Amino acid sequence: MAQRLAAWTQHTKRSALQDMLELTSGPEYISFGLGLPNAECFPAKQLAVSANEVLLRQSDPLQYAPPAEQLKRQIQLLMRKRGVECSTSQIFLTAGAQQGINLLVRLLLDPGKAVLAEEVTYTGFLQVLEPFQPRMMTVSTDPATGIDVEQVEQVLQTEERPACMYVIPSGHNPLSYTLSREKRQKLAQLAAEYEVPIIEDDPYGFLAYEDIEIPAIKSFQSDWVFYVGSFSKILAPGLRLGWIIANEEIIEKLSIVKEATDINTATLTQQIAANFLQKDEFANHLHHLRQEYRSRRNGMLDQLEAQLGEAGSWTIPSSGLFIWVRFPESINTMELFRESITTEKVTFFPGSVFAVNPSRMASSSIRLNFSFNNHDKIEEGITRLSRLVKRHL
Structure with missing residues (x-):
C-alpha cells in the first residue's frame, strides 16, 4: 500500500517536533526543545467562565x-496594536497559524514553482511545502x-519570480x-514593486519584552502582505484559533480552500475566545x-x-519564546543532542533541523x-x- 501513496510521501519523514513530543514526555527530562507556552499562564478559570456563559446562552456554539x-x-481591535487597520471582512479565521500558512501556500503555490525563504527558518513552513x-x-x-533584505532584492531582480516569500x-x-522597522518597510516595498506576496507569520508579535513595539510588515503594505496571527502563544494553543488578514477577493478564495480542509473553524472555541476578549481581561492577561516570559x-x-561564559554566544530576544545559541564550529550540535538525551536528559533543537540547505551556522547552533x-x-x-x-570542548 505504501507504494501507492503520492510520490512526495516516499521521501517525507516525521517532523522533529513530533519526535520531540514523544521523547520529552518522561519526568526525567528537562525540555528546552518545543516552543510551548507555559500552562500555568493559561487563563483557564476565565476561559471556563466564558465557556459556561457561551454554552448556557444557547446551543448554537x-x-x-x-x-x-x-x-x-x-x-x-487587536491588530491596531500591530499597526494594522483592517475591516472584519478582511479577517479570515483559521484553526491556528499553521493552518493559515497551509491555506496560503495552497492558494499561492503551483507544484515545482519557486519559494523565497531564509536559509534558516521554521520547520512547519518547510513541511507545508x-x-x-x-x-x-x-x-x-x-x-x-x-x-538580508539587500539579498532579497538581488534575488527578485535576477532570478525566476518566486510564488511567495515567507518571513x-x-x-x-x-x-x-x-x-527592524526599516527592514520591514523595505520588504513591504519589494513585495509591491516585484508583485511577490509575503506570508508574514506573526505568532510572537504580541510577546514584545521591550518598550518599543515595531509594527507588522502588513502595516506598510495592504495588498501584497498576508498577515498570519494566532492565539496559541498568547491565549491557549488548545483553542486552535488563528487568523489571516488579506483583501476580500483573497478571503473568498481562502474560504473555498478551507471548506475542502475542515469545513469551518470550531464554532465553540470561536465563541469562547470572543466572550473572553470582549471582557477586557485580555490586556491584563497579556x-x-x-512579565512572566521576560523573567524566564x-x-x-x-x-x-554564568554556566557557559565564553563557551558560546547567544541572542537576547526582544520578543518570542526562543534563544539561539552558537558554539564553536568544532561542535556538531546534532551529535550534542544525541548524547544529551542519553546522558544529561536535557533536550533542545539542533540548528540543522531548521536549515533549508546544509549550513555551517546552523550545524553548530541550538535553539x-x-x-x-x-x-x-x-x-x-x-x-x-x-x-x-x-x-x-
Missing part, C-alpha cells in the same frame, strides 16, 4: 456556523539583524531576532504573560552567562525555549547543558 463576527471584531516540491530560493540571515519578523523561530528569558540568559520551564528547571537544565558542552 455546538452547531456548524459562519465565522464569528464578534471574534473578528476583537481581532480587528513538501507536497509541492518547490524550488527553494534562500537568502542569508543573521541571528541579530535578521533576513517571521518578530521573535523569529528559530533565530529569535526581531526585524501584560502578565509578558532573563533567567535563562543569566544562567547561560532553546525559555517559556515552558520555571526558574529552577531552567537553572538545572542549563547546568546539564553546560556539562555536556564543556565535555565536547
Whole structure:
C-alpha cells in the first residue's frame, strides 16, 4: 500500500517536533526543545467562565456556523496594536497559524514553482511545502539583524519570480531576532514593486519584552502582505484559533480552500475566545504573560552567562519564546543532542533541523525555549547543558 501513496510521501519523514513530543514526555527530562507556552499562564478559570456563559446562552456554539463576527471584531481591535487597520471582512479565521500558512501556500503555490525563504527558518513552513516540491530560493540571515533584505532584492531582480516569500519578523523561530522597522518597510516595498506576496507569520508579535513595539510588515503594505496571527502563544494553543488578514477577493478564495480542509473553524472555541476578549481581561492577561516570559528569558540568559561564559554566544530576544545559541564550529550540535538525551536528559533543537540547505551556522547552533520551564528547571537544565558542552570542548 505504501507504494501507492503520492510520490512526495516516499521521501517525507516525521517532523522533529513530533519526535520531540514523544521523547520529552518522561519526568526525567528537562525540555528546552518545543516552543510551548507555559500552562500555568493559561487563563483557564476565565476561559471556563466564558465557556459556561457561551454554552448556557444557547446551543448554537455546538452547531456548524459562519465565522464569528464578534471574534473578528476583537481581532480587528487587536491588530491596531500591530499597526494594522483592517475591516472584519478582511479577517479570515483559521484553526491556528499553521493552518493559515497551509491555506496560503495552497492558494499561492503551483507544484515545482519557486519559494523565497531564509536559509534558516521554521520547520512547519518547510513541511507545508513538501507536497509541492518547490524550488527553494534562500537568502542569508543573521541571528541579530535578521533576513538580508539587500539579498532579497538581488534575488527578485535576477532570478525566476518566486510564488511567495515567507518571513517571521518578530521573535523569529528559530533565530529569535526581531526585524527592524526599516527592514520591514523595505520588504513591504519589494513585495509591491516585484508583485511577490509575503506570508508574514506573526505568532510572537504580541510577546514584545521591550518598550518599543515595531509594527507588522502588513502595516506598510495592504495588498501584497498576508498577515498570519494566532492565539496559541498568547491565549491557549488548545483553542486552535488563528487568523489571516488579506483583501476580500483573497478571503473568498481562502474560504473555498478551507471548506475542502475542515469545513469551518470550531464554532465553540470561536465563541469562547470572543466572550473572553470582549471582557477586557485580555490586556491584563497579556501584560502578565509578558512579565512572566521576560523573567524566564532573563533567567535563562543569566544562567547561560554564568554556566557557559565564553563557551558560546547567544541572542537576547526582544520578543518570542526562543534563544539561539552558537558554539564553536568544532561542535556538531546534532551529535550534542544525541548524547544529551542519553546522558544529561536535557533536550533542545539542533540548528540543522531548521536549515533549508546544509549550513555551517546552523550545524553548530541550538535553539532553546525559555517559556515552558520555571526558574529552577531552567537553572538545572542549563547546568546539564553546560556539562555536556564543556565535555565536547
